[in-house]
Amino acid sequence: MTTKFALGVIAGVVSAASLAAQEPWTGVSVQVKMPLEAKTLKGAPYSAETVSDRTQVLADGNRIVQHSTGRVYRDAEGRVRREEDRPSGGARVSITDPVAGVSWSLDPETHVAFRTSSVVNTTILNKVEAAKVEVARAAAAGAESRREGGDVAVFGPAGGLVELRRRGGATEQRTADVLTARPIEGVMAEGKRTTVTIPAGAIGNVQPLVTTTEEWTSPELQVLVFTDHKDPREGQSTYRLVNITRGDPPASLFQVPADYTIRETGIRRFERQ
Protein backbone atom coordinates (compact mmCIF):
# COMPACT_ATOMS: atom_id res chain seq x y z
CA MET A 1 0.00 0.00 0.00
CA THR A 2 2.50 2.57 1.08
CA THR A 3 5.23 1.84 -1.40
CA LYS A 4 3.19 2.55 -4.47
CA PHE A 5 1.89 5.77 -3.00
CA ALA A 6 5.27 6.78 -1.76
CA LEU A 7 6.83 6.25 -5.12
CA GLY A 8 4.05 8.29 -6.65
CA VAL A 9 4.62 11.19 -4.31
CA ILE A 10 8.37 10.98 -4.48
CA ALA A 11 8.33 10.62 -8.23
CA GLY A 12 6.30 13.80 -8.38
CA VAL A 13 8.90 15.68 -6.42
CA VAL A 14 11.66 14.07 -8.39
CA SER A 15 10.04 15.04 -11.66
CA ALA A 16 9.62 18.61 -10.50
CA ALA A 17 13.22 18.79 -9.47
CA SER A 18 14.36 17.18 -12.68
CA LEU A 19 12.39 19.64 -14.71
CA ALA A 20 13.79 22.50 -12.71
CA ALA A 21 17.27 21.24 -13.30
CA GLN A 22 16.53 20.34 -16.91
CA GLU A 23 17.77 16.85 -16.28
CA PRO A 24 16.16 13.64 -17.46
CA TRP A 25 15.15 11.18 -14.78
CA THR A 26 13.37 7.97 -15.38
CA GLY A 27 12.38 6.76 -11.95
CA VAL A 28 13.20 5.94 -8.39
CA SER A 29 15.06 2.80 -7.49
CA VAL A 30 13.98 1.15 -4.27
CA GLN A 31 16.56 -1.05 -2.62
CA VAL A 32 15.66 -1.86 0.96
CA LYS A 33 12.66 -1.30 3.19
CA MET A 34 12.26 -1.60 6.91
CA PRO A 35 8.99 -1.17 8.79
CA LEU A 36 8.60 1.46 11.48
CA GLU A 37 5.98 1.86 14.16
CA ALA A 38 5.63 5.15 16.00
CA LYS A 39 4.77 3.40 19.24
CA THR A 40 4.21 0.02 20.81
CA LEU A 41 0.84 -0.62 22.38
CA LYS A 42 0.06 -3.70 24.41
CA GLY A 43 -3.35 -5.00 25.41
CA ALA A 44 -5.30 -3.66 22.44
CA PRO A 45 -5.25 -6.33 19.75
CA TYR A 46 -7.14 -5.83 16.52
CA SER A 47 -7.24 -6.62 12.84
CA ALA A 48 -8.40 -4.43 10.00
CA GLU A 49 -8.14 -3.77 6.32
CA THR A 50 -6.44 -0.61 5.14
CA VAL A 51 -7.58 1.47 2.20
CA SER A 52 -5.72 4.42 0.75
CA ASP A 53 -6.95 6.68 -2.01
CA ARG A 54 -5.33 9.59 -3.66
CA THR A 55 -6.86 11.86 -6.27
CA GLN A 56 -5.14 14.69 -8.01
CA VAL A 57 -6.95 16.90 -10.50
CA LEU A 58 -4.65 18.51 -13.00
CA ALA A 59 -5.03 21.93 -14.58
CA ASP A 60 -6.23 20.45 -17.87
CA GLY A 61 -8.97 18.51 -16.13
CA ASN A 62 -7.07 15.26 -16.17
CA ARG A 63 -7.08 13.21 -13.00
CA ILE A 64 -4.56 10.96 -11.34
CA VAL A 65 -6.27 8.39 -9.15
CA GLN A 66 -4.46 5.85 -7.01
CA HIS A 67 -6.05 3.19 -4.85
CA SER A 68 -4.35 0.65 -2.66
CA THR A 69 -5.32 -1.85 -0.02
CA GLY A 70 -3.77 -3.94 2.68
CA ARG A 71 -4.27 -5.39 6.11
CA VAL A 72 -2.97 -4.71 9.58
CA TYR A 73 -2.87 -7.01 12.60
CA ARG A 74 -1.77 -6.26 16.14
CA ASP A 75 -1.61 -8.79 18.96
CA ALA A 76 -1.90 -8.23 22.70
CA GLU A 77 1.88 -8.03 23.05
CA GLY A 78 2.12 -5.16 20.62
CA ARG A 79 3.43 -7.07 17.63
CA VAL A 80 2.22 -5.60 14.36
CA ARG A 81 1.93 -7.21 10.97
CA ARG A 82 1.19 -5.10 7.91
CA GLU A 83 0.42 -6.38 4.46
CA GLU A 84 0.50 -4.29 1.32
CA ASP A 85 -1.34 -5.65 -1.68
CA ARG A 86 0.76 -5.38 -4.79
CA PRO A 87 -0.56 -4.70 -8.28
CA SER A 88 1.27 -7.77 -9.49
CA GLY A 89 -0.55 -9.93 -6.95
CA GLY A 90 0.35 -11.16 -3.55
CA ALA A 91 1.28 -8.92 -0.69
CA ARG A 92 4.42 -7.49 0.76
CA VAL A 93 4.53 -8.20 4.47
CA SER A 94 6.24 -6.46 7.34
CA ILE A 95 6.30 -7.54 10.96
CA THR A 96 7.34 -5.44 13.91
CA ASP A 97 8.04 -7.52 16.98
CA PRO A 98 8.85 -5.41 20.05
CA VAL A 99 9.00 -8.56 22.20
CA ALA A 100 11.85 -10.03 20.18
CA GLY A 101 13.29 -6.59 19.45
CA VAL A 102 13.32 -6.99 15.69
CA SER A 103 11.35 -6.00 12.65
CA TRP A 104 10.97 -8.00 9.48
CA SER A 105 10.33 -7.18 5.87
CA LEU A 106 9.30 -10.26 3.95
CA ASP A 107 9.83 -10.58 0.23
CA PRO A 108 7.30 -13.12 -1.00
CA GLU A 109 8.99 -13.50 -4.37
CA THR A 110 12.44 -14.43 -3.15
CA HIS A 111 11.33 -15.79 0.22
CA VAL A 112 13.84 -13.62 1.98
CA ALA A 113 13.11 -12.07 5.37
CA PHE A 114 15.10 -8.91 6.01
CA ARG A 115 15.72 -8.29 9.68
CA THR A 116 16.40 -5.02 11.46
CA SER A 117 16.93 -4.40 15.14
CA SER A 118 14.16 -2.49 16.92
CA VAL A 119 16.80 -0.14 18.21
CA VAL A 120 17.05 1.22 14.69
CA ASN A 121 13.35 2.00 14.75
CA THR A 122 13.73 4.17 17.82
CA THR A 123 16.91 5.80 16.61
CA ILE A 124 15.45 6.78 13.27
CA LEU A 125 12.27 8.19 14.74
CA ASN A 126 14.32 10.18 17.23
CA LYS A 127 16.36 11.61 14.39
CA VAL A 128 13.25 12.60 12.49
CA GLU A 129 11.89 14.19 15.64
CA ALA A 130 15.12 16.16 15.92
CA ALA A 131 14.57 17.39 12.37
CA LYS A 132 11.10 18.57 13.34
CA VAL A 133 12.51 20.44 16.29
CA GLU A 134 15.02 22.11 14.02
CA VAL A 135 12.28 23.20 11.65
CA ALA A 136 10.17 24.48 14.53
CA ARG A 137 13.13 26.43 15.83
CA ALA A 138 13.70 27.95 12.42
CA ALA A 139 10.02 28.83 12.19
CA ALA A 140 10.19 30.49 15.59
CA ALA A 141 13.19 32.47 14.42
CA GLY A 142 11.22 33.51 11.38
CA ALA A 143 8.32 34.61 13.54
CA GLU A 144 10.69 36.64 15.67
CA SER A 145 12.10 38.26 12.58
CA ARG A 146 8.63 39.07 11.36
CA ARG A 147 7.84 40.72 14.64
CA GLU A 148 10.86 42.86 14.06
CA GLY A 149 9.54 43.58 10.61
CA GLY A 150 12.60 42.32 8.82
CA ASP A 151 14.11 39.39 7.01
CA VAL A 152 15.64 36.19 8.26
CA ALA A 153 18.75 34.23 7.49
CA VAL A 154 17.93 30.61 6.71
CA PHE A 155 20.50 28.06 7.75
CA GLY A 156 20.91 24.56 6.42
CA PRO A 157 21.31 21.34 8.38
CA ALA A 158 25.05 21.77 8.55
CA GLY A 159 24.69 25.24 9.98
CA GLY A 160 25.74 27.11 6.87
CA LEU A 161 23.69 29.95 5.53
CA VAL A 162 21.36 28.73 2.82
CA GLU A 163 19.80 32.02 1.91
CA LEU A 164 18.67 35.35 3.15
CA ARG A 165 14.95 35.30 2.73
CA ARG A 166 12.28 37.91 3.24
CA ARG A 167 9.89 36.48 5.77
CA GLY A 168 7.93 39.59 6.58
CA GLY A 169 4.42 40.31 5.42
CA ALA A 170 1.79 37.67 4.88
CA THR A 171 2.48 34.24 6.33
CA GLU A 172 0.50 31.05 6.77
CA GLN A 173 -2.12 30.81 9.45
CA ARG A 174 -2.78 27.56 11.25
CA THR A 175 -5.91 26.63 13.18
CA ALA A 176 -6.87 23.40 14.96
CA ASP A 177 -10.40 22.24 15.70
CA VAL A 178 -11.60 19.37 17.83
CA LEU A 179 -14.35 17.42 16.10
CA THR A 180 -17.24 15.66 17.78
CA ALA A 181 -16.49 12.01 18.45
CA ARG A 182 -18.32 9.55 16.24
CA PRO A 183 -18.25 5.85 15.47
CA ILE A 184 -16.21 4.77 12.49
CA GLU A 185 -16.18 1.14 11.39
CA GLY A 186 -17.56 0.03 14.72
CA VAL A 187 -15.18 1.93 16.97
CA MET A 188 -15.55 5.33 18.54
CA ALA A 189 -13.15 7.86 17.12
CA GLU A 190 -12.03 11.29 18.21
CA GLY A 191 -11.30 13.76 15.49
CA LYS A 192 -9.33 16.90 14.92
CA ARG A 193 -8.97 19.15 11.94
CA THR A 194 -5.99 21.31 11.15
CA THR A 195 -6.39 24.09 8.65
CA VAL A 196 -3.45 25.92 7.18
CA THR A 197 -4.14 29.05 5.16
CA ILE A 198 -1.54 30.70 3.03
CA PRO A 199 -2.78 34.22 2.40
CA ALA A 200 -3.11 35.55 -1.09
CA GLY A 201 0.15 36.78 -2.50
CA ALA A 202 2.37 34.96 -0.02
CA ILE A 203 3.81 32.65 -2.63
CA GLY A 204 2.42 34.29 -5.70
CA ASN A 205 -1.03 32.84 -5.21
CA VAL A 206 -3.89 35.03 -6.36
CA GLN A 207 -6.30 33.58 -3.81
CA PRO A 208 -5.67 32.13 -0.34
CA LEU A 209 -4.46 28.53 -0.35
CA VAL A 210 -6.25 26.39 2.20
CA THR A 211 -4.95 22.98 3.25
CA THR A 212 -6.98 20.82 5.62
CA THR A 213 -5.96 17.69 7.46
CA GLU A 214 -8.56 15.69 9.32
CA GLU A 215 -7.66 12.70 11.42
CA TRP A 216 -9.76 10.39 13.52
CA THR A 217 -8.20 8.25 16.22
CA SER A 218 -9.70 5.41 18.21
CA PRO A 219 -8.90 6.03 21.88
CA GLU A 220 -9.59 2.38 22.58
CA LEU A 221 -7.20 0.96 20.01
CA GLN A 222 -4.91 3.97 19.79
CA VAL A 223 -4.82 3.84 16.02
CA LEU A 224 -5.75 6.17 13.21
CA VAL A 225 -9.00 4.94 11.71
CA PHE A 226 -9.44 7.69 9.16
CA THR A 227 -7.38 10.55 7.77
CA ASP A 228 -8.24 13.02 5.05
CA HIS A 229 -5.69 15.43 3.65
CA LYS A 230 -6.67 18.07 1.11
CA ASP A 231 -4.20 20.35 -0.52
CA PRO A 232 -5.19 22.31 -3.64
CA ARG A 233 -1.66 21.86 -4.95
CA GLU A 234 -1.56 18.10 -4.50
CA GLY A 235 -5.13 16.87 -4.37
CA GLN A 236 -6.90 14.73 -1.80
CA SER A 237 -5.56 11.73 0.05
CA THR A 238 -7.44 9.48 2.42
CA TYR A 239 -6.39 6.58 4.59
CA ARG A 240 -8.87 4.48 6.51
CA LEU A 241 -9.33 1.25 8.35
CA VAL A 242 -12.31 -0.92 7.45
CA ASN A 243 -13.72 -4.13 8.87
CA ILE A 244 -12.07 -3.57 12.22
CA THR A 245 -12.21 -6.58 14.50
CA ARG A 246 -10.95 -6.81 18.06
CA GLY A 247 -9.11 -9.78 19.43
CA ASP A 248 -5.77 -11.48 19.09
CA PRO A 249 -4.88 -12.48 15.53
CA PRO A 250 -3.28 -15.91 15.02
CA ALA A 251 0.24 -16.05 16.42
CA SER A 252 1.53 -17.47 13.16
CA LEU A 253 0.98 -14.10 11.50
CA PHE A 254 3.83 -12.64 13.53
CA GLN A 255 6.35 -15.32 12.70
CA VAL A 256 8.68 -15.55 9.75
CA PRO A 257 7.73 -18.54 7.61
CA ALA A 258 10.13 -21.43 7.99
CA ASP A 259 11.04 -21.48 4.31
CA TYR A 260 12.34 -17.92 4.33
CA THR A 261 16.02 -17.06 4.30
CA ILE A 262 16.94 -14.50 6.91
CA ARG A 263 19.15 -11.56 6.04
CA GLU A 264 20.01 -8.26 7.62
CA THR A 265 18.91 -5.03 6.01
CA GLY A 266 22.20 -3.44 6.96
CA ILE A 267 20.42 -0.26 8.01
CA ARG A 268 21.56 -0.73 11.57
CA ARG A 269 25.14 0.02 10.71
CA PHE A 270 24.24 3.58 9.79
CA GLU A 271 22.86 4.47 13.18
CA ARG A 272 24.91 5.93 15.95
CA GLN A 273 23.46 4.39 19.05
Added chain:
Amino acid sequence: MTCASIASDLVDLARGLSPDAERARAIERHVRDCADCAARLDRERALSADMRRLADDTLAPPLDPTQEAAVLAAFDTAQMRSFGRSPKGSRSFLKRASAAVCVSGAVAAAIAWMLVRTSTTVARDDGGPLPSVSAPPSIGLIVEPPAVGSNVPSALAPHRRGNLAAPTTPIESTRFVLWPGADDLPTFESGHLVRMQLPATVVASMGLTPTSHVDVVEADVLVDQGGFARAVRLVP
Protein backbone atom coordinates in the same frame (compact mmCIF):
# COMPACT_ATOMS: atom_id res chain seq x y z
CA MET B 1 26.67 50.18 2.79
CA THR B 2 29.16 49.65 0.00
CA CYS B 3 30.36 46.58 -1.79
CA ALA B 4 33.76 46.89 -0.17
CA SER B 5 32.32 47.18 3.32
CA ILE B 6 30.51 43.84 3.09
CA ALA B 7 33.13 41.92 1.19
CA SER B 8 34.35 40.05 4.26
CA ASP B 9 30.78 39.54 5.46
CA LEU B 10 29.92 37.75 2.26
CA VAL B 11 32.79 35.37 2.80
CA ASP B 12 31.71 34.78 6.39
CA LEU B 13 28.15 34.16 5.33
CA ALA B 14 29.24 31.66 2.73
CA ARG B 15 31.38 29.89 5.32
CA GLY B 16 28.42 29.57 7.66
CA LEU B 17 29.19 32.37 10.06
CA SER B 18 26.20 34.50 10.93
CA PRO B 19 26.36 38.24 11.50
CA ASP B 20 23.91 39.89 13.84
CA ALA B 21 20.33 40.13 12.63
CA GLU B 22 20.46 43.82 11.80
CA ARG B 23 23.61 43.50 9.74
CA ALA B 24 22.25 40.38 8.04
CA ARG B 25 19.22 42.37 6.94
CA ALA B 26 21.37 45.18 5.66
CA ILE B 27 23.54 42.75 3.75
CA GLU B 28 20.52 41.02 2.31
CA ARG B 29 19.13 44.32 1.09
CA HIS B 30 22.41 45.18 -0.50
CA VAL B 31 22.80 41.77 -2.11
CA ARG B 32 19.30 41.97 -3.47
CA ASP B 33 20.11 45.19 -5.31
CA CYS B 34 23.72 44.49 -6.23
CA ALA B 35 24.31 41.91 -8.90
CA ASP B 36 28.06 41.89 -8.31
CA CYS B 37 27.74 41.08 -4.63
CA ALA B 38 25.03 38.53 -5.30
CA ALA B 39 27.33 36.82 -7.77
CA ARG B 40 30.19 36.98 -5.31
CA LEU B 41 28.06 35.43 -2.58
CA ASP B 42 27.09 32.64 -4.93
CA ARG B 43 30.72 32.03 -5.83
CA GLU B 44 31.77 31.95 -2.20
CA ARG B 45 28.99 29.52 -1.36
CA ALA B 46 30.03 27.25 -4.20
CA LEU B 47 33.61 27.48 -3.02
CA SER B 48 32.60 26.58 0.52
CA ALA B 49 30.61 23.64 -0.70
CA ASP B 50 33.56 22.42 -2.76
CA MET B 51 35.90 22.84 0.18
CA ARG B 52 33.63 20.83 2.40
CA ARG B 53 33.42 18.08 -0.18
CA LEU B 54 37.16 18.12 -0.63
CA ALA B 55 37.71 17.89 3.10
CA ASP B 56 35.34 14.99 3.33
CA ASP B 57 37.08 13.24 0.49
CA THR B 58 40.62 13.66 1.73
CA LEU B 59 40.55 13.66 5.50
CA ALA B 60 41.41 10.32 6.99
CA PRO B 61 39.83 9.45 10.31
CA PRO B 62 42.12 9.30 13.31
CA LEU B 63 43.73 5.92 13.85
CA ASP B 64 41.85 3.95 16.40
CA PRO B 65 43.97 2.50 19.23
CA THR B 66 42.46 -0.91 18.54
CA GLN B 67 43.52 -0.70 14.91
CA GLU B 68 46.97 0.43 15.88
CA ALA B 69 47.30 -2.46 18.28
CA ALA B 70 46.11 -4.89 15.62
CA VAL B 71 48.66 -3.63 13.11
CA LEU B 72 51.47 -3.80 15.64
CA ALA B 73 50.39 -7.27 16.70
CA ALA B 74 50.43 -8.41 13.08
CA PHE B 75 53.91 -6.95 12.72
CA ASP B 76 55.13 -8.70 15.86
CA THR B 77 53.62 -11.99 14.77
CA ALA B 78 55.33 -11.76 11.42
CA GLN B 79 58.62 -11.01 13.11
CA MET B 80 58.31 -13.95 15.46
CA ARG B 81 57.54 -16.23 12.56
CA SER B 82 60.57 -14.92 10.70
CA PHE B 83 63.02 -15.28 13.56
CA GLY B 84 61.41 -17.84 15.78
CA ARG B 85 61.84 -15.61 18.85
CA SER B 86 60.61 -12.43 20.38
CA PRO B 87 61.00 -9.41 18.14
CA LYS B 88 62.14 -7.40 21.15
CA GLY B 89 65.32 -9.39 21.17
CA SER B 90 66.21 -8.62 17.58
CA ARG B 91 68.89 -6.04 17.01
CA SER B 92 69.91 -6.94 13.53
CA PHE B 93 69.01 -4.29 11.01
CA LEU B 94 69.05 -6.88 8.24
CA LYS B 95 66.63 -9.11 10.07
CA ARG B 96 64.33 -6.26 10.93
CA ALA B 97 64.38 -5.06 7.35
CA SER B 98 63.55 -8.55 6.16
CA ALA B 99 60.68 -8.74 8.58
CA ALA B 100 59.42 -5.39 7.43
CA VAL B 101 59.50 -6.57 3.83
CA CYS B 102 57.53 -9.67 4.77
CA VAL B 103 54.93 -7.67 6.64
CA SER B 104 54.69 -5.14 3.84
CA GLY B 105 54.05 -7.94 1.42
CA ALA B 106 51.35 -9.36 3.64
CA VAL B 107 49.74 -5.98 4.02
CA ALA B 108 49.87 -5.33 0.27
CA ALA B 109 48.28 -8.69 -0.38
CA ALA B 110 45.62 -7.94 2.16
CA ILE B 111 44.85 -4.59 0.58
CA ALA B 112 44.71 -6.17 -2.85
CA TRP B 113 42.36 -8.80 -1.54
CA MET B 114 40.13 -6.16 -0.02
CA LEU B 115 40.06 -4.14 -3.22
CA VAL B 116 38.82 -7.20 -5.04
CA ARG B 117 36.14 -7.63 -2.41
CA THR B 118 35.23 -3.98 -2.66
CA SER B 119 34.45 -4.33 -6.31
CA THR B 120 32.12 -7.22 -5.76
CA THR B 121 30.53 -6.80 -2.35
CA VAL B 122 28.43 -3.89 -1.27
CA ALA B 123 27.10 -3.06 2.15
CA ARG B 124 27.33 -6.49 3.62
CA ASP B 125 25.96 -6.97 7.06
CA ASP B 126 25.63 -10.01 9.23
CA GLY B 127 23.61 -12.03 6.79
CA GLY B 128 24.89 -11.33 3.32
CA PRO B 129 24.69 -8.79 0.53
CA LEU B 130 21.73 -6.51 0.27
CA PRO B 131 19.19 -7.17 -2.43
CA SER B 132 19.64 -5.26 -5.64
CA VAL B 133 21.95 -2.76 -4.05
CA SER B 134 24.24 -0.93 -6.33
CA ALA B 135 26.24 1.83 -4.78
CA PRO B 136 25.97 5.10 -6.67
CA PRO B 137 29.20 6.35 -8.18
CA SER B 138 31.49 8.35 -5.96
CA ILE B 139 29.39 7.84 -2.89
CA GLY B 140 31.82 5.26 -1.61
CA LEU B 141 31.54 1.61 -0.96
CA ILE B 142 31.00 0.20 2.47
CA VAL B 143 32.50 -3.17 3.14
CA GLU B 144 32.28 -5.34 6.15
CA PRO B 145 35.48 -6.27 7.93
CA PRO B 146 36.75 -9.75 7.09
CA ALA B 147 35.06 -12.63 8.77
CA VAL B 148 36.46 -14.10 11.94
CA GLY B 149 39.40 -16.30 11.12
CA SER B 150 40.27 -14.38 8.00
CA ASN B 151 43.90 -13.81 7.27
CA VAL B 152 43.27 -10.16 6.62
CA PRO B 153 43.74 -7.95 9.67
CA SER B 154 40.42 -6.32 10.46
CA ALA B 155 42.15 -2.99 10.83
CA LEU B 156 42.82 -3.00 7.10
CA ALA B 157 39.21 -3.39 6.04
CA PRO B 158 38.31 -0.38 3.91
CA HIS B 159 35.23 1.58 4.66
CA ARG B 160 34.48 4.91 3.09
CA ARG B 161 36.59 5.68 0.05
CA GLY B 162 39.17 3.18 1.14
CA ASN B 163 40.13 5.12 4.23
CA LEU B 164 41.02 3.16 7.33
CA ALA B 165 38.23 3.20 9.87
CA ALA B 166 37.45 1.20 12.93
CA PRO B 167 35.29 -1.69 11.77
CA THR B 168 33.32 -1.69 14.98
CA THR B 169 32.55 2.02 14.86
CA PRO B 170 29.11 2.81 13.38
CA ILE B 171 29.28 5.03 10.35
CA GLU B 172 27.59 8.29 11.16
CA SER B 173 24.71 8.89 8.84
CA THR B 174 23.61 12.29 7.76
CA ARG B 175 20.78 13.93 9.56
CA PHE B 176 17.21 13.69 8.40
CA VAL B 177 15.53 16.71 6.90
CA LEU B 178 11.79 16.98 6.66
CA TRP B 179 10.25 16.35 3.27
CA PRO B 180 8.56 19.49 1.90
CA GLY B 181 5.01 19.72 3.16
CA ALA B 182 5.42 16.97 5.75
CA ASP B 183 4.45 19.35 8.53
CA ASP B 184 0.87 19.50 7.32
CA LEU B 185 0.29 15.76 7.01
CA PRO B 186 -1.65 13.56 9.44
CA THR B 187 0.12 12.09 12.46
CA PHE B 188 2.83 9.58 11.65
CA GLU B 189 1.64 6.24 12.97
CA SER B 190 3.58 3.70 10.96
CA GLY B 191 5.49 3.40 7.77
CA HIS B 192 8.71 2.32 6.21
CA LEU B 193 12.21 3.51 5.87
CA VAL B 194 12.88 3.04 2.18
CA ARG B 195 16.41 3.05 0.89
CA MET B 196 16.41 4.30 -2.68
CA GLN B 197 18.38 6.14 -5.27
CA LEU B 198 17.34 9.70 -5.96
CA PRO B 199 18.65 12.43 -8.23
CA ALA B 200 21.15 14.56 -6.36
CA THR B 201 19.18 17.64 -7.36
CA VAL B 202 16.21 16.42 -5.33
CA VAL B 203 18.06 16.05 -2.06
CA ALA B 204 20.03 19.21 -2.76
CA SER B 205 16.78 21.13 -3.00
CA MET B 206 16.03 19.98 0.54
CA GLY B 207 19.32 21.18 1.92
CA LEU B 208 21.25 17.91 1.73
CA THR B 209 24.56 18.21 -0.05
CA PRO B 210 26.19 15.04 -1.34
CA THR B 211 29.83 14.75 -0.40
CA SER B 212 30.90 14.49 -4.01
CA HIS B 213 29.66 15.52 -7.41
CA VAL B 214 27.23 12.83 -8.46
CA ASP B 215 24.00 12.68 -10.39
CA VAL B 216 22.36 10.03 -8.26
CA VAL B 217 22.59 9.56 -4.52
CA GLU B 218 21.48 6.85 -2.17
CA ALA B 219 18.99 8.09 0.37
CA ASP B 220 16.72 6.85 3.14
CA VAL B 221 13.19 8.15 2.81
CA LEU B 222 10.72 7.81 5.67
CA VAL B 223 7.28 7.02 4.26
CA ASP B 224 4.16 7.09 6.41
CA GLN B 225 1.04 4.93 6.57
CA GLY B 226 -0.65 7.02 3.91
CA GLY B 227 2.25 6.74 1.50
CA PHE B 228 3.60 10.23 2.04
CA ALA B 229 7.28 10.90 2.32
CA ARG B 230 8.08 12.49 5.67
CA ALA B 231 11.82 12.87 5.84
CA VAL B 232 14.95 12.05 3.92
CA ARG B 233 18.64 11.63 4.60
CA LEU B 234 21.67 10.73 2.57
CA VAL B 235 23.19 7.32 3.09
CA PRO B 236 26.89 7.71 3.85
